[in-house]
Amino acid sequence: MRMVVENGHVVDPATGFTGVRPVYIEHGLISDGFEEQPDRIIDATGLAVFPGLIDAHCHLREPGHEYREDIVSGTKSAAKGGFTTVACMPNTVPVCDHAALVRFIKEKSAKEGYARVLPIGALSKEQKGLELAEIGLMAAEGIVAVSDDGRPVERADIMRKGMLYANHFGLTVISHCEDLSLAEGGHMNEGLWSTTLGLRGIPTVSESMMVARECLLSEYLELPVHIAHVSTRASVDLIRAAKARGVQVSAETCPHYFTLTDQACQGFDTNAKMNPPLRAQEDVDAIIKGLQDGTIDMIATDHAPHHSDEKDLEFGLANNGIVGFETALALGYTFLVRTGFLTLPQWLATMTTNPAKLLQPDLGTLTPGRPADLVLVDLENPFIFDRDAMLSKARNTPFHGWELYGQVQLTICDGRVTYE
Amino acid sequence: MQLIHKDLLGIQQLTVDEINLILDTAETMKMVLQANSKRTAHLQGKSIVTLFYENSTRTRLSFEMASKFMSAASANIATSSSSVNKGESLVDTARTIDMMATDILIMRHGESGAPHLIAPRVKASVINAGDGMNEHPTQALLDFFTMRQKKGGIKGLRVAIIGDVLHSRVARSNLWGLIKLGAEVRLAAPPTMMPVGLAEMGAVVCPSVRDAVQGADVIMALRIQLERMRTAMFPSISEYARFFALDDDAIRSAKPDAIIMHPGPCNHGVEMPTHIYDSSQSVINEQVTNGVAVRMAIMYLLQARRNVG
Numbered sequence: 001m002r003m004v005v006e007n008g009h010v011v012d013p014a015t016g017f018t019g020v021r022p023v024y025i026e027h028g029l030i031s032d033g034f035e036e037q038p039d040r041i042i043d044a045t046g047l048a049v050f051p052g053l054i055d056a057h058c059h060l061r062e063p064g065h066e067y068r069e070d071i072v073s074g075t076k077s078a079a080k081g082g083f084t085t086v087a088c089m090p091n092t093v094p095v096c097d098h099a100a101l102v103r104f105i106k107e108k109s110a111k112e113g114y115a116r117v118l119p120i121g122a123l124s125k126e127q128k129g130l131e132l133a134e135i136g137l138m139a140a141e142g143i144v145a146v147s148d149d150g151r152p153v154e155r156a157d158i159m160r161k162g163m164l165y166a167n168h169f170g171l172t173v174i175s176h177c178e179d180l181s182l183a184e185g186g187h188m189n190e191g192l193w194s195t196t197l198g199l200r201g202i203p204t205v206s207e208s209m210m211v212a213r214e215c216l217l218s219e220y221l222e223l224p225v226h227i228a229h230v231s232t233r234a235s236v237d238l239i240r241a242a243k244a245r246g247v248q249v250s251a252e253t254c255p256h257y258f259t260l261t262d263q264a265c266q267g268f269d270t271n272a273k274m275n276p277p278l279r280a281q282e283d284v285d286a287i288i289k290g291l292q293d294g295t296i297d298m299i300a301t302d303h304a305p306h307h308s309d310e311k312d313l314e315f316g317l318a319n320n321g322i323v324g325f326e327t328a329l330a331l332g333y334t335f336l337v338r339t340g341f342l343t344l345p346q347w348l349a350t351m352t353t354n355p356a357k358l359l360q361p362d363l364g365t366l367t368p369g370r371p372a373d374l375v376l377v378d379l380e381n382p383f384i385f386d387r388d389a390m391l392s393k394a395r396n397t398p399f400h401g402w403e404l405y406g407q408v409q410l411t412i413c414d415g416r417v418t419y420e
Numbered sequence: 421m422q423l424i425h426k427d428l429l430g431i432q433q434l435t436v437d438e439i440n441l442i443l444d445t446a447e448t449m450k451m452v453l454q455a456n457s458k459r460t461a462h463l464q465g466k467s468i469v470t471l472f473y474e475n476s477t478r479t480r481l482s483f484e485m486a487s488k489f490m491s492a493a494s495a496n497i498a499t500s501s502s503s504v505n506k507g508e509s510l511v512d513t514a515r516t517i518d519m520m521a522t523d524i525l526i527m528r529h530g531e532s533g534a535p536h537l538i539a540p541r542v543k544a545s546v547i548n549a550g551d552g553m554n555e556h557p558t559q560a561l562l563d564f565f566t567m568r569q570k571k572g573g574i575k576g577l578r579v580a581i582i583g584d585v586l587h588s589r590v591a592r593s594n595l596w597g598l599i600k601l602g603a604e605v606r607l608a609a610p611p612t613m614m615p616v617g618l619a620e621m622g623a624v625v626c627p628s629v630r631d632a633v634q635g636a637d638v639i640m641a642l643r644i645q646l647e648r649m650r651t652a653m654f655p656s657i658s659e660y661a662r663f664f665a666l667d668d669d670a671i672r673s674a675k676p677d678a679i680i681m682h683p684g685p686c687n688h689g690v691e692m693p694t695h696i697y698d699s700s701q702s703v704i705n706e707q708v709t710n711g712v713a714v715r716m717a718i719m720y721l722l723q724a725r726r727n728v729g
Contacts, residue, residue, distance in 0.1 A: 192617035196432075198532040198554025198592055201616070268533030312511060314531035316552065 001039050001415060002026050008044025008376060012051060013349035014365035023049055025372040028415035032368045044376050047409055050348055051364050052084025052373030053329060054355040056252055057149070057174070057228055057300035059321070060086070060117070063104070064093025069305035069393050071105065074325075075113040077303075077392035079418035081325035082408040084373035086115050086303075087359050090122040091150035097122035097133035102141040114418040116373075118144040118359055123162040123173060129153050132165055139169035144359045147174035149228055152210055154180060160217055167223045172250075172358060174226045177210035177235070178276070187316050189262040189277040197265060199315060202277050208234035215242035215249055224248035226358055229302050231257045231276040233286035240295040250358060251290075252300040255324060255331035256398070258287045264398055270311045270318035271398040274304070288341050291350065298354040299347075301328045305394030323392050327385060327399045329377065333406035372415040375408055383407045422725045427539040427546040428718055430555035431596040439564065439597060445717035446565050446710070452489065453713055462720045463492035466523040470496045471513070472549070473529045478684055478708060479549050479558070483526050486715040492523075510534060511541060518542035523726065524719055527551075545722040553587050553648065559683050560593035562714040564601065566707050567638055570679050575602035580632040580674070582666060583642030583691055586613040587649065590683045591642055595623055608632035610664055612653040629663075629670050636674040640681040641666050641691040657690055666692040671701070679703045 003025040011018050024031040024038075060074040069077075078086050088105065090096035096105065102119045109117035121138035125131045127148045135146055146166045153159045153175065163173050183206035188194050190201025211227055215238055218225040227239060230253045242249045256274065261281050264272035272278055290296040304321025311318050332351065336342045342350075356364030366374060387400040411419040421441055425433060434442075452460055468487045470480055480496065487494040497517070508516075510529070517525060518541075525544040527535050532552030539546040550556040567574055579598055585591045585607055595618070598605050605623040607614065608631065619625050626632035633639055644660065654660050671678070680692070680702045688694045697704060 190616060192620055195592075195615040195617040195621070198552055198589060200553070268536050309509070312509075312537075314510060314529065314537060315533045316531040 002034055002036055003040045003042065003412070003415065004038045005042045005044050005049055005374065005376065008047050008049035010049045010366065011345055011348055012366045013345045014051070014353045015367060016345070018345060023366055023374060025412065025415045028372055030366050030368050030370050030372050042376070042410065046378070046380065047376045048379050050082070050375050050377060051352045051366050052375050052411065052413055053082045053351045054085040054359065054364050055083050055301050055303070055325070055328070056087050056298055056355040056358055058086045058088055058303035058325070059091065059305065060088040061305060062092065063101070068307050071109050071117065072112050072114070073391065073393045074303070074305070075109060075115040075117065076419070077323070077325040077390060079114040079411045079413065080391045080408060081327070082329045082375035082377065082411055083325060084115055084375070084411065084413040084418070085118060085360070085363055087118040087120050087144055089120055089147060089149040091127060095122050095126050097125050097127065099134065099137040099141045102138050102143055106142055115413055120145045120147050120149070120174065122146065123148045123153060123166070124158060127151055129155055129158055132158070132161055135166055135171065136169055139171060143171065145172050145174050145226070147176065147228070149174060149176040152176050152178040152180060156213060156217065159214070160221065163217060163221055163223045163225060172224045172226050174228050175210070175214045176228050177207050177214060179206045179209050182206035182209070187273065188265045189279045191262055191280050193262040193265055197268065199265070204232040204234055204279060204283065207232050207276050208238060211235040211238045215239065215247055218242070218249050219245070219247045222248070224250065227251040229254050229257070229276055229300070230287065230290070230296055231279050231283060233283045236286045236290040236295055240290065240293070243295060250297045251295065252298045253287050253291065253296050254300055254302045255328050256322060258284055258291070259331050259335050260398060265315070268315040269398065270313065270315055271322060271396050273315060273318055273320055274322055275320040288336070291336065292341060297350065298358070299328065299332055299350045300355070301325055305392055306396045308395060311396050322396050322398060323390065323394050325392065326390050327397060327404070329408060330385065330404035330406035331399070333379060334404045338405055372412060374412050376410040378407045378409055379405060381407070422728065423721050426725070427535070428557055428722065429535050429539060429546065429548050431557045431560050431593045432555065434557070434597070436600050439561070439601065442561055442714065442717050442721060443565050443568055445721055446714045449716035449720070450710065450713035452716070453709065458489050460490050463487065463490035463723055466492045466723060467521055468492045468494040468524045468526065468719070469517050469522045470494070470526040470549070471517060472496070472498045472527070474550065476528055476549070478711065479528065482708070482711045483549065483715050486712050486719060490716055490719065510537065514538040514542050518544050524722060545726060547718060547722070550589055552589065553592070554589055555593045556589040557593050558711070558715055558718060559590050560597050561718070562707055562711040563594055563640070563681060563683070564597055565710045565714050566681065566703055567679070569710070570703060571637055574598065577603040577637045578606065578635055579603050579638040579640065580606045580608070580636040581640045581642065582608050582629050582632060583664065584613045584644045585609045585618070585642065586615045586653070587645040588642045594640065595621065599623070606632040606636065608664070610654050610660070629666065630673055633666070633670045633674045636678050638679055638681060639666060639671065639674055643683060643685065644687060644690060661690050665690060666696055668696070671696065681707060684708070
């Protein structure tokens with residue numbers, strides 16, 4: 001199978017290339033070109049051509065919660081959002097803390113999926129934070145990182161062991177930073193809006209205190225750590241300071257942390273309920289600054305599908321989380337690039353080359369010889385985001401009806417069209 | 421003039437004109453209560469259901485008496501279970517009640533925002549009888565009514581609210597309304613029971629009870645809500661009583677004709693000693709009577725709006 005994408009405006013942050021050129025695809029890889037007649041010519045006139053997006057943080061819900069999402073629907077949704085690689089968190093039922101489940105996810109996604117799925121293994125058995133999971137055996141089956149995401153690793157000694165042990169197998173620990181003694185019982189950010197709505201607050205310090213611990217552990221052990229879903233100003237400051245003294249810390253944020261504040265919970269809208277919670281404007285500003293100066297390396301979705309029965313509830317009883325695959329690209333382009341906060345290649349790196357460095361360094365570029373992962377995007381014409389047009393099984397998004405720029409037209413993963 | 425919304429979810433949703441309309445109507449209703457025959461036909465042929473997921477004596481009885489005085493058919497559902505895992509979802513329960521030709525659904529729930537979830541999904545008018553830590557609008561309205569009767573108006577009053585502000589929906593509803601109506605609100609609480617952001621909302625956060633009460637026209641003590649505390653917010657009841665209760669010293673720093681209020685039920689000797697509860701300045705018992713009048717007014721006005729709309 002040979003394809004050529006013609007006339008598109010190519011942006012490849014890994015090489016620094018920006019301009020109109022054809023992209024050749026041969027046998028699933030990016031190619032320098034070929035003599036033969038292509039099987040398909042895709043005209044990308046007026047469109048941008050990016051390397052396929054890479055999501056370092058999502059929840060595909062299979063096995064255990066297939067009524068929310070499964071590997072097929074999740075990767076279809078990812079493909080529609082321009083993603084060609086997604087790293088899924090291990091908080092399934094059962095927890096992905098053993099090799100057999102890693103193999104299941106890899107095999108099922110390879111056979112039936114619409115994106116490359118990179119499993120993340122649990123750090124501790126059943127994510128209980130007490131004993132290390134079989135990280136080595138999972139590594140042998142292809143996990144790309146370890147994490148107890150969904151829960152913090154409460155005990156510092158377990159986090160220390162996890163970082164040491166994971167590093168032996170070439171893996172980085174991804175930390176969900178939350179001090180439960182401060183956060184538990186809370187339903188939204190502690191601030192003016194939690195007081196206004198009479199909802200129990202989650203203070204920003206419950207996140208940043210744990211970020212401080214992870215930075216200090218990483219510094220002490222001289223080992224890398226990756227901070228998941230950064231949402232507070234203090235966390236950004238801590239990571240910036242740690243990086244400045246050479247600590248091997250990397251960090252991600254999510255689109256909702258630079259587009260929404262806790263005001264979105266007004267009216268008890270459970271589609272604005274997530275963990276960490278939406279924060280105040282000063283936090284949003286700090287997140288954007290962190291993206292600008294590289295303190296925050298990447299944008300992940302934290303795609304967290306839930307059934308409407310789990311959201312159509314009293315705010316305090318509703319599940320945390322929102323879906324993110326089908327809005328991430330457009331939210332980033334609309335609110336970071338069009339606003340002038342980031343240049344186009346700078347923003348694109350946060351969703352391609354930078355997550356690739358964490359997960360699988362050969363991905364995220366249009367360099368010949370690499371997997372043919374790319375996405376064609378219309379950056380010129382606005383569209384109204386419609387949650388009912390999503391390919392995810394879930395509908396839990398606060399962005400329904402938003403006017404956005406950056407609609408995906410076509411996605412290719414491993415040389416195969418996965419969304420059109 | 422009539423109420424703007426189908427439901428009464430909170431003081432936040434009411435305009436000053438609507439608050440005054442409710443208070444004016446309650447004046448008439450109070451006369452009904454004081455009459456020899458406590459009966460009107462305002463809600464003749466209407467059906468009222470109280471759905472209480474939390475314990476209540478006075479609020480529920482107050483609504484029930486109000487419905488009976490106005491000739492409505494009323495029914496009560498009391499359930500301790502608010503967990504979706506233990507039974508029907510709240511939305512399903514509310515729809516079921518709605519389908520039995522209910523005109524007014526009065527609801528109390530432990531989760532903030534529960535009536536806001538229900539209101540757009542039912543035809544009945546929903547009255548919030550207390551949702552979590554959010555609002556208790558009928559309590560605040562009866563408090564405004566009491567202040568107005570005793571002080572002639574609310575604008576310019578200095579109102580001290582003392583106690584467990586963090587967990588108190590009564591405090592929040594009062595705060596919203598009093599600020600709208602032009603009163604000065606001064607708050608005092610143990611620092612662990614004072615939520616963030618109150619100064620931004622226009623209240624004065626005071627360092628001590630005495631400071632809050634200084635020059636006050638109205639002193640409102642709040643009940644300590646042990647049932648909402650996940651962990652202890654203060655070391656002991658006796659320590660609370662020593663530092664955060666209303667006492668004679670504090671009351672002397674208020675205006676001599678200051679009135680003392682409490683939403684009830686009062687923990688005697690904790691929020692205030694019994695002799696203050698029973699003092700001539702205390703209007704706590706009158707608040708209860710006014711509660712019936714105000715609830716009659718609210719149900720009457722919501723029904724009037726239903727008849728038009």
